[in-house]
Amino acid sequence: MTVETINEQYIGSGIVYVDGRDVGNVSALDFTLEVETKTRPSYRPGGGNIASSSRVRSVSLSATLDSFNNSNLSLALRGVVDTKESKQITNEKLIAIVPGLVETSEMLDIAKTITVTNVITEGSTEDLKTFEKGVDFEVTAAGIKPLVKGDITEDMLLNVTYTTRAASALQALVESGKEVKMIFDGINDDNGSPSVVKVYRWKPAPAAGLSLIGDDYGEFQLAGDVLADDSITATGKSKFFVREAASI
Incomplete structure (x- = not known):
């Protein structure tokens, strides 16, 4: 029987793959859950709530990239990349x-x-x-x-x-939204323990902006919804994402 570590601190780093392609250096990778909470007030002496229910309305994922290759920018700008000889x-x-x-x-x-x-x-x-x-x-x-x-x-x-x-040419804003699979091949720098996060369906929205001139290294953000994968039907299995962490 595997005993889970109770107290495990976390400092994350790792490699992000989109549809199997290494997207280069990623300085931030964040899930956001929008939760709707409904409550039933108690009108009995003492007040408070007699019942409470929370429901996840949406799951989103954002990634901050600093590798300005056209394959990455095509995700941010809904583009198509052509290769020119x-x-x-x-x-x-x-x-x-x-x-x-x-x-x-x-x-x-x-x-x-x-x-x-x-x-x-x-x-x-x-x-x-x-x-x-x-x-x-x-x-x-x-x-x-x-x-x-x-x-x-x-x-x-x-x-x-x-x-x-010879060059690659990004034709921007010619595609509709594209769904991709994201895998985070990560490691906890605090203890060296590996972890893998798999997001089955991620749909990045167009980037809000893109800076081409600046005094520091550039970066841009991919952000979008994590959608439910209805092909996953097994009981107790997430339709959104899974995180596997090695036992230590």
Whole structure:
């Protein structure tokens, strides 16, 4: 017979998996239970209540993540993630903004060669000019930035040839709510005892916000309802979640 430890203090840490995927560092993981309590007052001498009943109205789970990969953000922003391979873009036609950003259609690989020329219209006597990086323009992942002292002029039509960077693209707010299974593979740092929490159906809501600029490491929160799993019908088994803790 296993004897449960009576006095076990707890300092939690562990790894959170969503549908089997490690979501990275999670600094907080919290259940919230909304409880509705009904009471029957006693009108006999002494007052108080003669009966009381509590019912769980909802169970929710929130997780604070600081790993800003697109797979995690897709949960917070109800998005879809596309994978893009590196490829060559030849003579993409763009209109110059001086000074400003001339946005390319794909993310640039700034380590690769980028060629920028003017576009010669039919019948024009204009000469083809190849512009020089660092003299006529600068390069960022988002596009090229013509320099005021360079030869690229406002509204000039440009041909830009470049190599795209392999990337993942998050298309935000294109999905409806998604249910996931969450597993917390945890450990009690106070005594080294492992524990595992399994949430069968978790439905994160869209994040209330997402900060992209700040003075400290960023983080964002996933929060949503823990739904009942009606496929679990055994007596005494939770439809919501289970926590297994090792005996010590």
